[in-house]
Amino acid sequence: MSLRIALLGMLAAGGPTSGYDLAKKFDGSLSHVWPARHSQIYPELAKLAADGHATVRDEGSRGRKLYELTPAGRDFLDEWLRSADPAPKVRSESSLRLFLLPLLPPEVAVPLLRAEASRYAEQARVLAAERDARQPPDTPGRNGWYAADLGVRNFTAIRDWATATADHIEALPRSGMDGKV
Amino acid sequence: MSLRIALLGMLAAGGPTSGYDLAKKFDGSLSHVWPARHSQIYPELAKLAADGHATVRDEGSRGRKLYELTPAGRDFLDEWLRSADPAPKVRSESSLRLFLLPLLPPEVAVPLLRAEASRYAEQARVLAAERDARQPPDTPGRNGWYAADLGVRNFTAIRDWATATADHIEALPRSGMDGKV
DNA sequence: AACCTCATGTAACGGGTTACATGATTTC
DNA sequence: GAAATCATGTAACCCGTTACATGAGGTT
Numbered sequence: 129m130s131l132r133i134a135l136l137g138m139l140a141a142g143g144p145t146s147g148y149d150l151a152k153k154f155d156g157s158l159s160h161v162w163p164a165r166h167s168q169i170y171p172e173l174a175k176l177a178a179d180g181h182a183t184v185r186d187e188g189s190r191g192r193k194l195y196e197l198t199p200a201g202r203d204f205l206d207e208w209l210r211s212a213d214p215a216p217k218v219r220s221e222s223s224l225r226l227f228l229l230p231l232l233p234p235e236v237a238v239p240l241l242r243a244e245a246s247r248y249a250e251q252a253r254v255l256a257a258e259r260d261a262r263q264p265p266d267t268p269g270r271n272g273w274y275a276a277d278l279g280v281r282n283f284t285a286i287r288d289w290a291t292a293t294a295d296h297i298e299a300l301p302r303s304g305m306d307g308k309v
Numbered sequence: 310m311s312l313r314i315a316l317l318g319m320l321a322a323g324g325p326t327s328g329y330d331l332a333k334k335f336d337g338s339l340s341h342v343w344p345a346r347h348s349q350i351y352p353e354l355a356k357l358a359a360d361g362h363a364t365v366r367d368e369g370s371r372g373r374k375l376y377e378l379t380p381a382g383r384d385f386l387d388e389w390l391r392s393a394d395p396a397p398k399v400r401s402e403s404s405l406r407l408f409l410l411p412l413l414p415p416e417v418a419v420p421l422l423r424a425e426a427s428r429y430a431e432q433a434r435v436l437a438a439e440r441d442a443r444q445p446p447d448t449p450g451r452n453g454w455y456a457a458d459l460g461v462r463n464f465t466a467i468r469d470w471a472t473a474t475a476d477h478i479e480a481l482p483r484s485g486m487d488g489k490v
Numbered sequence: 491a492a493c494c495t496c497a498t499g500t501a502a503c504g505g506g507t508t509a510c511a512t513g514a515t516t517t518c
Numbered sequence: 519g520a521a522a523t524c525a526t527g528t529a530a531c532c533c534g535t536t537a538c539a540t541g542a543g544g545t546t
Contacts, residue, residue: 130402131505137409148525159396161404168506170527190514190525209406209413210421212428216403219534221311223342223459225390225397228318230446230455232390240391247393264477265411274411274477278404278470285466289459296445296455312533329497349534351499371497371542 129208131172134162136181136205139197141272144185146192147173157272160279176201226286230293234302238294245290252283310389312353315343317362317386320378322453325366327373328354338453341460357382407467411474415483419475426471433464 138153139145150173151166158164173195176182181201186194197205226244229237259276319334320326331354332347339345354376357363362382367375378386407425410418440457 130400130405133409134405137405137412140409140412146525147527151525158408160399161401161408163398163400163506165507166526167508167528170525174527188525191527192525205409206413209409210417212406212421212424213402216401216406217344218341218399218401218403219311219344220342220397220399220401221394222397222399223463224311224315224318225393226459227339227342227456228314228321228386228390231318231321232387236391240393243393274470274474275408277474278407278467281466281470282404282463285462286459289455289462293455293458327497328499332497344534346535347498348500348536351497355499369497372499373497 130162131164131168132176132181133205133208134158134164135169135172135176136197136201139182139195140202140205144194144196146188146194148192150195157275157279160282223286226290230297234297234300238298241290241294241297245287245294248283248287248290252280252287255279255283311343312345312349313357313362314386314389315339315345316350316353316357317378317382320363320376321383321386325375325377327369327375329373331376338456338460341463404467407471411478415478415481419479422471422475422478426468426475429464429468429471433461433468436460436464 134154135150138150138158142153147166147170151164151169154162154164154169173182173193176195177184180198181204182195183198184193185196188194229240229244231237232240255276259273259280262273262276265273315335316331319331319339323334328347328351332345332350335343335345335350354363354374357376358365361379362385363376364379365374366377369375410421410425412418413421436457440454440461443454443457446454
């Protein structure tokens with residue numbers, strides 16, 4: 129379901145869009161939330177059209193197809209957004225790694241945590257620049273300012289955790305057990 | 310790969326464990342990072358044993374099998390933790406929803422954002438209590454304090470975003486366009 | 491005896507990734 | 519005219535979810 133929602137959302141936010149351009153969004157801002165490849169996007173767009181949630185508005189050059197959201201698609205999207213799933217699923221390989229890094233011996237874990245901290249700081253910096261390039265929206269939902277702001281806050285929180293955790297491990301008295309077990 | 314890593318990590322952190330008990334962890338703290346069901350865990354544990362990354366140390370009553378990490382499994386885990394993937398994948402249905410909420414008309418979006426803010430505040434509160442019940446570890450990697458702390462920071466960041474976004478939308482001058490487009 | 495929890499497994503299906511495949515247009 | 523980019527699609531495989539299935543041991 130989520131891929132469908134993400135596609136409808138992009139069509140709602142950006143107007144008529146081709147599969148090719150949607151794929152670029154899924155490789156950019158959306159990649160931090162719900163990544164997808166063109167091989168998945170094209171078939172899903174076809175299903176969207178079959179279900180009446182989108183229509184092909186134009187066929188441009190090179191076989192380019194512009195998909196447009198239908199009222200039914202918009203309703204479907206709105207309904208999904210209104211009804212909160214109490215236990216939505218998260219699957220994050222990066223958090224899994226952060227989760228487990230403290231298992232390594234301190235002299236290995238600390239530098240890795242510091243490296244992660246600066247990677248996330250950098251990602252936050254880049255996203256913040258993107259966010260600030262767009263000015264804060266005066267029509268809500270337009271132009272992805274809020275989405276970028278969410279990303280910045282997430283990256284910053286992770287950077288803070290990595291720094292605090294590295295500091296904390298570093299401050300521990302050395303034991304002989306090397307963090308094994 | 311990630312399921313395997315998560316299993317090895319849990320075996321590294323908790324010593325010999327049964328599939329049944331591992332499944333409970335994947336339903337608890339790990340559910341925010343890498344959820345998994347027993348139907349996926351049991352076959353993967355069998356593969357782990359087949360690949361020499363874990364062994365069945367004991368068979369208890371009721372067919373209970375205690376899996377133990379082997380040195381090869383530990384090496385495999387360490388190697389994975391040391392080598393950072395520059396673009397690790399995240400898939401989060403909840404963030405997707407937050408991402409798209411500002412598409413709704415302000416009078417709908419603002420209450421939903423406030424509801425999300427209090428849900429995340431509550432989640433942060435619960436996790437913080439769990440974290441503080443365990444004291445900060447004096448052996449790194451033990452007892453999941455760092456993991457819980459990461460969760461708290463994430464939830465808090467999202468709550469802050471939802472609040473700030475609701476405030477921001479609320480402060481906008483009313484336009485006639487209802488956030489559609 | 492009935493019921494609950496512990497404990498492990500399998501099978502069918504759906505969603506996602508990687509790789510394969512093709513052709514049109516633009517740029518050098 | 520060669521190469522890069524635009525643009526769409528399909529197929530095989532892997533991973534994850536839901537549902538089905540079974541039995542042991544403890545509780546009332």
